[in-house]
Every structure is written in structure tokens, then in C-alpha cells.
Amino acid sequence: MEFEIEKFKTQGIKVNYYYVCKRKLWLFDKGITMENTSDRVLQGKVVHENSYPRQQYKEILIDDIIKVDIIDKDYIKEVKLSSKMEKSDRMQLLYYLYYLKELGINKKGTVNYVKEKKVEEVELTEEHEKEIQKVLIDIKEILKRERPPKLIKLPYCSKCAYYEYCYVKEKE
DSSP states (O other): OOOOHHHHOOOHHHHHHHHHOHHHHHHHHTTOOOGGGOHHHHHHHHHHHHSOTTOSSEEEEETTTEEEEEEOSSEEEEEESOSTTHHHHHHHHHHHHHHHHHTTOOOEEEEEETTTTEEEEEOOOHHHHHHHHHHHHHHHHHHHOSSOOOOOOOTTGGGSTTHHHHHHHOOO
């Protein structure tokens, strides 16, 4: 059976949050956004805005659903501050590559870690496509729930923009 991207398409940040924390994904989807009060998020935005000033095509919105940081002839480039969340960053970029492929646009990708001056090249494979499809189905299921997923204490929780929300609201 053919996978129908139209039924499952979502924002790239939600794919990223899926790998970081499913609770954060659900809260973000419901409009509970804590990023605007986070110093770490602000720092990332400043670095993002000031990186790669000579790139002509920055922050390209496609189909009102995905926002690509940089696009050129051959590559989609995702700009990140550091590689601490490497898996989620890579999967977000792979989702962009998958989405564009569904539109008939084939590109390679790079995740550019500005703070570390590191560039990771990413290519979409058939295996990645299958994983993205499973993730999109799972995201839709998570977002249908009436309540957020249970709190799972992760090593990076204390640095998350949602930390106070989760730990004040949740009764363990």
C-alpha cells in the first residue's frame, strides 16, 4: 500500500521533537510554547540568523508546512547550534529530504553545527524513508491523545524550555 504523505505531513520541528521528547511534541502541538522564554532557544536563533550571511535562499517555507534553513542547487542545509541532539537534527533533515522527494525534488542534505564548525552530510535512503513514514504515523497518534505522554526523565530535561512546566505540573 502506498504511503500518503498528505495525510501525515507535519512541521519539521515536530519530527525533531518526536526524537527529543514526545511530551514536548504534544505540548508544542497544543500551542503550549515555552521556547520564547528560553535563553538557550534565543541563543540558537541569534546564531541561526547570523550564520551563512552570503547564502541567498535562507528560511524557505514550503507548502506552509516545512521551513528549510538554507537551500541551494544541490543541498538542503539545516543550521544548528551544537550536535547535542544529533539524531533528532538528522531525522528532521531526513524528513525534509523525504518531503521534497515526494514533491519530485531530489536533494542531499547537511546539518551544519555552527558552534562546533562541524558539517554532517545526510542522504535519504529507502530505509530512512520507511522510518520517516513510521514516525509520521506515530506523531499523528501522539497528537490525537487528549493528554500529554507521561513524563520521562531524560538527561537533558533540566536544559529544556519546558522543564518548569513539566516538573511543576506533573505529579510523580
